[in-house]
Amino acid sequence: MANILIVDDDLDIIDSLKMILESNGHRVSVKTDTDNLVESIRAASPDLIILDIIFPEDPNAGFAAARELHKNEEVKDIPVLLLSAVNQQSNMSFGFSETDISEDFMPVKGFIEKPVEPAVLLSKLNELLGKA
Amino acid sequence: MVNDSPVTRKKHSFFYNWGSVTTIFPDIRTQELAARATWFIKMRWLAILACAAGALIAVTGIVPADVNPVDFLITIAFLSLTNLIYTKIGRNLFGDKTRSRELQRLLLWQMFGDFTALSFLTYSLGCIETPMGALFMAHIILATLLFSRWRSLMIAAAGWVYASAPLLLELAGIIPVNSIFKSEFREAVSHDPGITLGFVLASGMVYLFCWYLVSEISSSLKLRERQLEDAHQMLIRIDREKTQSTLLATHELKAPFAAIKSYVYTLRDGYCGELPEKARAVVTRIGKRCDQITDRITDIIHLSNLRTLVVTEMNLVPVNLISLLCEEAGEGSLIGKSRNIKIINLVENRAPIYIMGSYDHLKTLFSNLIQNAINYSPDNTGRVVISVETSPGKAEVAVQDNGIGIPKDALDKIFNDHFRSKNAVAHHAGGTGLGLSIVKEIVVLHGASIQVESIVGRGSSFTVRFDTIEATQEKK
Numbered sequence: 140m141a142n143i144l145i146v147d148d149d150l151d152i153i154d155s156l157k158m159i160l161e162s163n164g165h166r167v168s169v170k171t172d173t174d175n176l177v178e179s180i181r182a183a184s185p186d187l188i189i190l191d192i193i194f195p196e197d198p199n200a201g202f203a204a205a206r207e208l209h210k211n212e213e214v215k216d217i218p219v220l221l222l223s224a225v226n227q228q229s230n231m232s233f234g235f236s237e238t239d240i241s242e243d244f245m246p247v248k249g250f251i252e253k254p255v256e257p258a259v260l261l262s263k264l265n266e267l268l269g270k271a
Numbered sequence: 272m273v274n275d276s277p278v279t280r281k282k283h284s285f286f287y288n289w290g291s292v293t294t295i296f297p298d299i300r301t302q303e304l305a306a307r308a309t310w311f312i313k314m315r316w317l318a319i320l321a322c323a324a325g326a327l328i329a330v331t332g333i334v335p336a337d338v339n340p341v342d343f344l345i346t347i348a349f350l351s352l353t354n355l356i357y358t359k360i361g362r363n364l365f366g367d368k369t370r371s372r373e374l375q376r377l378l379l380w381q382m383f384g385d386f387t388a389l390s391f392l393t394y395s396l397g398c399i400e401t402p403m404g405a406l407f408m409a410h411i412i413l414a415t416l417l418f419s420r421w422r423s424l425m426i427a428a429a430g431w432v433y434a435s436a437p438l439l440l441e442l443a444g445i446i447p448v449n450s451i452f453k454s455e456f457r458e459a460v461s462h463d464p465g466i467t468l469g470f471v472l473a474s475g476m477v478y479l480f481c482w483y484l485v486s487e488i489s490s491s492l493k494l495r496e497r498q499l500e501d502a503h504q505m506l507i508r509i510d511r512e513k514t515q516s517t518l519l520a521t522h523e524l525k526a527p528f529a530a531i532k533s534y535v536y537t538l539r540d541g542y543c544g545e546l547p548e549k550a551r552a553v554v555t556r557i558g559k560r561c562d563q564i565t566d567r568i569t570d571i572i573h574l575s576n577l578r579t580l581v582v583t584e585m586n587l588v589p590v591n592l593i594s595l596l597c598e599e600a601g602e603g604s605l606i607g608k609s610r611n612i613k614i615i616n617l618v619e620n621r622a623p624i625y626i627m628g629s630y631d632h633l634k635t636l637f638s639n640l641i642q643n644a645i646n647y648s649p650d651n652t653g654r655v656v657i658s659v660e661t662s663p664g665k666a667e668v669a670v671q672d673n674g675i676g677i678p679k680d681a682l683d684k685i686f687n688d689h690f691r692s693k694n695a696v697a698h699h700a701g702g703t704g705l706g707l708s709i710v711k712e713i714v715v716l717h718g719a720s721i722q723v724e725s726i727v728g729r730g731s732s733f734t735v736r737f738d739t740i741e742a743t744q745e746k747k
Contacts, residue, residue: 151530158542193522198515224529225522253525254532254561257540 140164141268144185146173146204147222148194152253156189159257165264172196173204180214187267190247192223202245209246218248218267222255304374307417308361311381315354322347322392336451342395346388353384378417382426385410386433394437397451399460404474407434408481415485423489427482434478435471442467517576524568532561563701570705573635574688577712589740590630591623592659592666596637600657603641612645612653621659624666626737628717636713637670639706640733644672646699647731661739669734674698676727685723686711694727 143165147153150171157167168183170176172194180188188208192201201221208214248267251259326343328334360377364370386407393403407430414426440446441461448461460466535558537543539551546554600616607614626633644655656671677685681692689704696702714721714735725731 149526149530152533155530155533155537155542158537159540162542193519198519198522223522224525225518253529254536257536257542 140166141186141264142166142168142184143187143189143264144168144170144180144183145189146170146176146201147189147191148172149191152191152222152255156255156260159255159260160264163261173200176204176208177211177214180208180217185217187264188217188219190219190221192221193225205245205247219246220249220251220263220267221245221247222251222253224253304371304378304417305361305364307413308357308364308374308378308381311378311413312354312357312361315350315357315381315385319347319350319354322350336397337453338451339395342392346392346395349388349391350384353381353388357381357384375418379426382410382414383429386430390433390436393434394441394446394449397449397457398438398441399470400450400452400454400457404434404477407431408478411478411482412485415482415489420486420490423486424482427478431475431478434474438467438471513576513579517572521568521572524572525565528561528565528568532558532565535561559701563703566701567703567705570703570709574705574709574712577632577709577716587627587629589625590628590633591625592633592668592737593618593621593623595630595633596657596659596668599634599637599641602638603645603655603657606642607645607648607653607655610645610648610650610653612648612650612655614641614645615654615656617656617658624659624661625740626666626717627740628737632713632716636710636735637668639710640670640735643706644670644674644731644733646702647674647695648672649674664739666737666739667734668737669732671730671732673730676729677723677725677731678727682723682725 140163143160145153145156145167147156147169148171153169153171157169160167168179168185170179173190190201190204192198194200197203201223205219205221208217208219249263251263322343325338326340326347329336329338329340329343357377357380364373364377389403389406389410393401396403411423411427411430414430415423417423418426437446437449438460441448442464448458450457450461460470535554538546538554539558596618597616600614600618603614641655641657645653648655652673654673656669658669658671660667660669675694675698678692678694681690684690685692686707688708691702691704710721710733717737719735719737722734722736723731724734
């Protein structure tokens with residue numbers, strides 16, 4: 140079972156994620172903004188981070204945080220799973236998908252869409268935690 | 272072809288360089304300079320040909336003038352040698368968009384090289400006896416268009432000095448008088464300082480006047496160009512702001528429903544304990560309504576986004592229609608599977624057909640048409656056929672179904688926002704009535720056309736006509 144850090148400003152999303160993850164035996168810590176993220180990671184020692192993209196204070200906060208973590212030697216090996224309600228499913232000219240993952244733009248290990256399907260989330264977690 | 276430049280990779284640029292708008296204009300200016308330098312070199316080869324013709328005329332003696340053909344040969348040799356040097360230097364510069372200063376220097380060298388050749392030829396052709404001054408004037412006009420106001424004035428002054436030098440040197444007795452028509456007037460000019468200086472000053476005044484006129488027009492054009500650049504930069508900034516606000520609006524509207532739907536999933540999958548049958552049914556219905564609202568939000572924002580989009584903002588790339596249609600047919604097959612509706616893809620083995628378009632928008636266009644065809648086809652016997660017909664320069668993509676069809680009186684309304692015919696509502700309750708409005712906007716943005724044929728109870732066919740291009744690259 141893994142330590143998972145959820146970084147999201149939406150308390151209802153956090154609540155449903157916690158329900159799914161804790162029911163499957165994972166330990167969950169929560170952070171509702173991206174300030175001092177490295178310190179929070181140090182304190183929680185997560186095996187995986189679930190990170191939202193858009194935060195009220197900055198629509199770019201999730202990406203900025205992902206890039207900051209990617210550059211930090213201490214935490215860069217912890218897999219990051221990005222989460223967003225603005226996804227490519229809608230076929231719009233903006234929005235994000237797994238294909239956007241790249242070293243310079245989206246340096247993370249995975250991407251899932253909100254609303255979070257429990258089965259999709261668990262399968263993604265297993266894949267990233269090396270238990271597929 | 273994946274283009275990573277912030278300007279073309281629109282959705283990423285929003286996050287990449289939030290504060291900086293990529294300046295494309297210095298590149299355009301440099302490209303313009305490179306184009307002019309290339310053009311100058313090509314024109315010089317024509318001038319060399321003209322000199323060769325001059326030499327031939329001098330040798331044959333068709334024109335009763337005392338012209339030494341050797342002078343033409345010297346000019347040809349000089350111009351050919353310098354032009355080869357310019358070509359060699361230019362080859363390294365033309366491809367490099369950052370070397371505007373070097374390109375200006377190359378153009379300057381070309382100006383002075385030409386002035387030298389023209390000065391020599393002016394003397395050889397009897398100074399004032401032939402209209403060589405016009406060629407100096409042409410160079411001065413070009414300099415005024417290509418260089419800054421003060422630099423072009425310096426070039427105009429240099430041109431005047433080069434043009435007047437033979438006459439002044441003759442007057443000073445440094446070089447012998449060279450008259451090709453042996454006229455009395457020419458003799459008088461060469462030996463009378465008053466006439467010579469008057470002629471030189473008058474030509475200087477004409478050069479100056481020409482420089483002033485052209486530089487005034489050129490300055491005004493450059494000002495307009497700068498204003499256009501500013502306006503374009505502002506459009507790019509506004510477009511980014513619009514993309515940001517659309518993105519945030521989408522997020523703000525969709526996020527609450529995403530949270531509700533996440534709760535629906537946790538309830539459905541038993542994370543809050545087992546639900547009674549009735550409660551499960553209610554939860555499922557809540558989930559479906561959430562999906563409908565989310566779809567509606569997406570469609571409304573998408574439509575408003577398309578309506579405020581101008582063609583220049585679109586990321587137009589060569590798109591292979593065939594691979595895009597195959598992709599959409601594949602996705603359609605997955606959607607149709609649950610209702611046993613077959614997607615018959617007749618384009619699978621076709622050679623690529625390219626059009627200029629926005630990949631994302633074209634994907635939406637065909638996704639909407641195929642999704643509609645599936646939605647309004649009968650379970651188990653439904654068939655959706657995707658085909659392409661081509662004629663020179665054109666491609667017609669047809670999405671045909673054997674569904675409920677569209678009543679005749681509804682055919683002219685189906686592209687209106689929120690319109691849904693009665694039989695459509697009865698067959699498929701969940702539609703937003705915006706799918707075909709989005710299709711219409713995308714068709715218009717691509718300069719394409721769409722035609723609908725339908726028979727109630729037998730099916731519909733939507734045909735989109737595009738202009739094709741010859742292309743070897745595709746975006747995806």
